[in-house]
Amino acid sequence: MAEAEESRAGGVFAGLSDVSISEDIPVEGEITVPVGSHSPDEDYSTLDEPVKDTIMRDLKAVGKKFVHVMYPKKSSALLRDWDLWGPLVLCVSLALMLQGGSADSKEDGGPQFAEVFVIIWFGAVVITLNSKLLGGTISFFQSLCVLGYCVLPLTVAMLVCRLVLLASSGTVSFIVRLVVVMAMFGWSTLASTAFLADSQPPNRKALVVYPIFLFYFIISWMILTFTPQ
């Protein structure tokens, strides 16, 4: 756009102004170089950059997606460049926090790390398959990405629950935990629905939302019933 204004204002291209375009018809549009032609060069040149740059770029992308989840607007950033780093980090931290119990007690204080991991990923795969079978236009990994990132509110709820349990473990703490978990559960479901429901035919949104609801319900149940040893 800036270039168009410059060329109209004067300089080298002033002579062309009287060819066809009159002054009162606004010329609109973007004169930008398409991004696609840059990417092979970029990929090639990222081999030489310091590791810190690569890691910071990935971390920034993950952080930006976290922000998108916490304030779910209808943006397509989460879908456009999906990555599975964020879901992996969230899943691992949630599973570690749900581990509870000390290793030397003869029973475990909660679900094993592997169980939480498997449940989250298996549940996400089932929901993705379901949405694809219902005629969704979103790809497999995009859907996994969205579902994984929307576990973020529940991870925050888990942190809060652990802190509350450190303080006390009576009825009051249970009520506080219940309210927090339910609020975060609603947030997760709304966030993932905002991203995923658009890719479905309009009259089948309810069919896709329901398994997401169940999935986050089971994760919330695991968080709520967690008591450390």
Add this chain to the structure above:
Amino acid sequence: MAGAEWGGFEDNLQGGGSAVIDMENMDDTSGSSFEDMGEMHQRMKEEEEEDVDAEAAAVDEEDGEFLGMKGFKGQLGRQVADQMWQAGKRQASKAFSLYANIDILRPYFDVEPIQVRNRLLESMIPMKMINFPQKIAGELYGPLMLVFTLVAILLHGMKTSDTIIREGTLMGTAIGTCFGYWLGVSSFIYFLAYLCNAQITMVQMLSLLGYGLFGHCITLFVTYNIHFHSLFYIFWLVIGGLSTLRMVAVLVSRTVGHTQRLILCGTLAALHMLFLLYLHFAYHKVVEGILDTLEGPNVPPFQRVARDIPVVASAVLNTTAKAIALTL
């Protein structure tokens, strides 16, 4: 609708040795690049044959050993390339048929929310018309969601209390129980239906039994929140009975002969009602058993530790002595 029509599609996918022919006969255009490769392959084969003929003809005239080596190398190179191409094609067709397996399931998920809601409500209403085969919708979305809902309800029933809940072991048993019931009993009843000459396909049986779990979901959801045994029995009879009657009526309408009808419907009714009983009572007991063994210090009233024999023996002796003294 579902079963027979898709059988033909499946036949096309059973790629045997002649992968080239299968790919070219497929309707999907995603195989188009493979068609090009197939033509290249044909051309390569023809060239190879020509080369072999030319070399065989030339061998007699010129220095056989030198040309034989060259020909052999050329042929070896071609063979290696050929094998790599075949292996790659096999991999690709395997991957394609794996992806196509999802597409095979696609028509079973082609439902609208209104249809799902109607089928849920209809699963509680037995139809009296048993002289004409009743229609069963062959969809899998509703039953699958109902099984998952049942899993969620079972987990939710283990409420938080003062005892520490080990939900790790409960999760696996809940999923295993619900899916095992749905798939196992469906297969078993399908097998019985095959023996009794009933007209029902596997998908229809899965769908029928899946929707029959709706009654179970309602009953368990209510009775896990309101703990009255008499309420549970009423729900068991009424709601469980209604959904069982619906399934039985559908099966009766599709079976001929009194004995066959009796066998099939008796088995299904028994299994369905007993499963609800099991979920309410024995599942609780299984869970309580797990909880009891895991709670060390809180000794429940029913002791699961070995009692001291002398204490028991002396108690028994005392009571028998008292009884004998009373009678004398």
